[in-house]
Amino acid sequence: MDSYKLEKEKFVTNLTGSSMLEIAVLTMTIPLLAVFRHSTISNSIAGGSLKKTDDAVAESRNLKTYLTTLCLDYLVIILPVSAFGTVLADRTYIGSFVIVLFTLISVAAKRCKYGGSSLSFEGDSRSLRAYISSYRFIVMIITCACILAVDFRIFPRRFAKTETYGTSLMDLGVGSFVVVNSFVSRQARNIISTGWKTAVLSTIPLIILGFIRIVTTTGINYQLHVSEYGVHWNFFFTLAGISILTSVVNIPAQYSGILGSLVLIGYQLCLLRGLNNYLLSDERGTDIISQNKEGLFSLFGYWGMYLIGVHLANYLFFGRSSSAFKSSRWVRIRVWILCLLFWLLTVLLDRYVERVSRRMCNLPYVVMVFANNLQIFSILMLGDLVPGRKISILEEAFNRNLLPTFLLANLFTGLINMSINTLSASSFTATCILIVYTLVLSITAGIADFYGIKLKLG
Template sequence: MLGAYPKKKNDDAVSGNRNFKAYLATLSLDYLVIVVTMLLFFTVLADWSYIMACLLIILTLLYIAVKRPGDSSLSFDEEPNSLRSYIMSYRIIVMIITFLCILAVDFKIFPRRYAKTETYGTSLMDLGVGAFVLANSLVSRQARNMTSVNLKSTIVSCSPLIILGFLRLVTTTGVDYQVHVSEYGVHWNFFFTLGAVSILTSIINVPPRYSGIFGLLVLVGYQFCLMNGLNHYLLSNDRGTDIISQNKEGIFSIFGYWGLYLLGVNLGNYLIFGSHTSGFRSNRWVRIRVWVLCVLFWLLTVLLDRHVERISRRMCNLPYVTLVVADNLQLISILMLADLVPGRKTSILEEAYNRNLLATFLLANILTGLVNLSIDTLSVSSFAALSVMLIYTYILSTVIGIADYFDIYSAKSQYVVHLAARLTSVIPATCRFRSYVSISLNGGDF
């Protein structure tokens, strides 16, 4: 009996080793299909992205035809409440795009048209800010109608954002790191904006079914002020000595992001957490609602951009807000087409990212900072830049996957996350997107 126990233990170890190897193999395959594909589209294949997208669509249609040989009609799987899985995939895509862009933007292989605009216009990185605000609001406590006005809890929940904002300000100033003043101002950064939006949303507690109307009123009032001279003030290079003038872009854009957040709360409550009569009716009608809302917001964006004011992320004006909503609803609409494809909808890598969003963000910032401190990113060749990006993304994906497999990122190890947060704060070269992600990490479990 005593001799049999070690043998059973060894058998379990061999079985676990095989399972782990299979997990790593699947994780690597997911990395190649998901992350590497997106990386190539954003860098060396950027000029052929439309052609490659068409090829992928054709391959997908062929796959559907092969998997449905006995059914000539395309039908959706009838899974109730599946919009939550779409939102999960949507947030993961936003995360992947973010950790790709925060490092790729420092290399020459990253097209400049994807970088942030100075005044008017849009780009991939311009949409990143609004995407994270919207991604958080869709699954927020406000959208679930789980909020209550409590000044103490509001201050406690917002204090990490404010602290991170001051830490970033101190560290960037201490090392004389170049900051684009025209983006948020002299002292302001997006952490302060996130904290302000959180405070306003908590103190002015609007029921989710009315938050859309209230958010629209905020946006219309803010746009009215912009068209009556505020836009010239925000876009001018003149700055006074007072704190408001020195941080005018960041302070006044709060109203735009707050309005966007309120719209997202209303959409989340209406589409995800609202009551429906049946699972099939919910799944079918929610899909139709998302598509209709996507078209309406795109039409509204075109009208506002042409007849009211051009889109500006810097001011977060009304056309920018409608663009963010339209673009993200379009992404969710495309993800909904996954029901046409039979089989598993979520990969192992996506599940690992979803369960470790905060760890993914922190590790991406640490690795990005290390790369920027180690090499001159603007002077390396395209091959070297792509190699660095592949190594960076593979390390990130593998570490997060292994951490998820062994459940390393648990409630008992939260102090590691806070330590990493401090480390990322003292690495100033974590690029342009480092502030944008935190809002999507506070939406709770989903």
């Protein structure tokens, strides 16, 4: 077991990532699949969850029809996502071109059917709410697919997390989660905080999950890539730390972007003055800070990212009102402009300031995460061109139980890793396992949604 653990850790060590262009193409492909699916959904297909108080809905729907539609959503959206990250990884550019072509044809056909008119929620605030739901789903499904796929040789090493500097698909994971949380946060919606003590108490579930992860990974001798967060730190502690910092330093959303920028610039200056050498060094002391230096110091980067995300969401989606979204017609052009600006800034910072580094969560990394996430959102907003557009039931299912679905994905990943030697699995075996894993995850989320089960953690 120890030799296998070391082999697994070596498998994800010293990786340099891919190019920004390839990552940009991948993050363009996935929302296009969602837009394609939205354009092909029939108005006769029932969506939404089964609520006990809604007898009309309950009578008009059945589980068999729901699961059939759910599986179709899976085939159109999730299966290609898994394929482009594994068996079709070397066909990224060709595959993206094909998806763009099919999406354009589908949208054109739908518009011709309706005589060029738009029967969707074009310019309506309800449309923007649907885009946010699709965006959260895309971030989640990419993350869930990658956390298991990375353990198989079928997953290209250039897509796995980088060791020091560089860009990769998996590098976007934690940053995208932070951006998603900031976009739908209470702060972004101008909802008055109930007090920092209450807010800190609400992070207890995340802290508990963090300690559970430490205990379980240590207990089963699970592989640990120490340079990712440190010896004890993990993803859940990062989320909890961001929540605590935001609660203690509580400022209006209109000014959070200024504070976030100051935090990021100050942190970046510290990195350039020698902190980066300390964080990237393999030497560790016995104290808790040295043992978890990556997780603790990168928290400043993620906090700055969260604050800027709150400001952007408030400006783009909510403004001074917490009860309604702005018109998507107003938002669309601004999202596209911001996306281009963030990509330009990413290239400049990466070339003239410091290379992108997820490990340190430096300023170039933060800007790159925003560029990719705004790109996803901007492509989803092309759905306004689709008459009669509808969000898929699979997206709704994931959105209603986002964190529980992620925890279930982590549980499945651990069980699969303990059950088989993933490094010796053939390409066919690995592909089958990934298909079954993502399908079971989708069906579980769908059944929970169908019966109105909604779990809230934190």
